[in-house]
Amino acid sequence: xxxxxxxxxxxxxxxxxxxxxxxxxxxxxxxxxxxxxxxxxxxxxxxxxxxxxxxxxxxxxxxxxxxxxxxxxxxxxxxxxxxxxxxxxxxxxxxxxxxxxxxxxxxxxxxxxxxxxxxxxxxxxxxxxxxxxxxxxxxxxxxxxxxxxxxxxxxxxxxxxxxxxxxxxxxxxxxxxxxxxxxxxxxxxxxxxxxxxxxxxxxxxxxxxxxxxxxxxxxxxxxxxxxxxxxxxxxxxxxxxxxxxxxxxxxxxxxxxxxxxxxxxxxxxxxxxxxxxxxxxx
Numbered sequence: 001x002x003x004x005x006x007x008x009x010x011x012x013x014x015x016x017x018x019x020x021x022x023x024x025x026x027x028x029x030x031x032x033x034x035x036x037x038x039x040x041x042x043x044x045x046x047x048x049x050x051x052x053x054x055x056x057x058x059x060x061x062x063x064x065x066x067x068x069x070x071x072x073x074x075x076x077x078x079x080x081x082x083x084x085x086x087x088x089x090x091x092x093x094x095x096x097x098x099x100x101x102x103x104x105x106x107x108x109x110x111x112x113x114x115x116x117x118x119x120x121x122x123x124x125x126x127x128x129x130x131x132x133x134x135x136x137x138x139x140x141x142x143x144x145x146x147x148x149x150x151x152x153x154x155x156x157x158x159x160x161x162x163x164x165x166x167x168x169x170x171x172x173x174x175x176x177x178x179x180x181x182x183x184x185x186x187x188x189x190x191x192x193x194x195x196x197x198x199x200x201x202x203x204x205x206x207x208x209x210x211x212x213x214x215x216x217x218x219x220x221x222x223x224x225x226x227x228x229x230x231x232x233x234x235x236x237x238x239x240x241x242x243x244x245x246x247x248x249x250x251x252x253x254x255x256x257x258x259x260x261x262x263x264x265x266x267x268x269x270x271x272x273x274x275x276x277x278x279x280x281x282x
Contacts, residue, residue, distance in 0.1 A: 162188065166197045170204065178208040199225060199232030206238065215245040236262060236271035243275065256282055 169184030185201040185208075192198065206221030218241070225238040239262040246255035259275040266272050 162192045162195050162197065165191070166201065169201065173204055173208060178212055182208050199229035199234045202229065203234040203238055206241065210241060210245060213248070215248045219245045236266040236269045239265075240271040240275055243278070252282060 165184060165188045169181050169188060172178075172184060173181035182205050185205050188195065188201045189198050195201075202221065202225045206218045206225065209215075209218035209221055222238040222242045222245070225232070225234050226242075229235065239258055243255045243258035243262065246252075246258060256279065259279050262269075262275045263272045263279070
């Protein structure tokens with residue numbers, strides 16, 4: 001476009017030249033301006049080319065950054081997805097274990113419930129059995145009529161000492177001092193072997209071991225009552241407590257034999273009635 005103007009001005013200058021020298025100075029001014037414009041046009045072209053080149057370079061840089069960013073984002077996305085899958089897998093495993101644990105706990109809880117019911121029944125049976133034992137013990141602990149422990153009028157000094165010793169021994173037994181009770185009962189037997197209290201003292205020695213759950217020793221002491229004082233009133237009680245001691249040891253055979261022997265030898269005794277009731281439970 002500038003070249004067209006240049007030709008146009010050239011033609012105009014020729015016209016002016018032909019028209020007269022008056023226009024010569026204006027033509028020179030116009031040519032100077034035209035040169036200046038031409039220089040400015042070239043400068044703008046170069047600046048435009050530089051700007052275009054810079055723009056292309058920036059676009060390349062941006063493109064590379066974008067690609068790098070895309071790769072980074074894709075990598076982060078892939079890593080996150082992998083972590084999520086791992087967490088999901090762990091969650092499934094944990095849920096499975098939790099279900100197994102819950103199932104196991106439920107089974108154990110049911111087993112505990114069944115065991116508790118059985119324990120309750122067993123405790124009830126034991127309570128009933130203990131009640132019977134208490135009744136038996138209460139009966140056996142009663143002294144026979146005619147065996148008073150207090151010294152009466154007309155008793156001599158020896159008899160008075162015998163009864164006092166028996167009372168002290170019985171008191172030790174009632175207070176739970178089994179060693180002291182056995183010591184005093186044995187002293188009574190040694191000091192007064194012909195005493196009416198001797199068989200009772202021997203029986204209480206067996207009772208002291210029974211009370212301490214030393215059933216083997218109790219059986220032997222009861223046997224001493226049976227053999228040493230066969231006509232004493234403690235023989236049926238000794239035989240019954242022997243049977244109960246065997247039962248405590250789990251020896252049902254000997255316990256049954258002793259109970260049958262008791263019912264046969266002393267059929268009218270209270271101990272025989274208790275023995276008959278016990279035999280029904282075997």
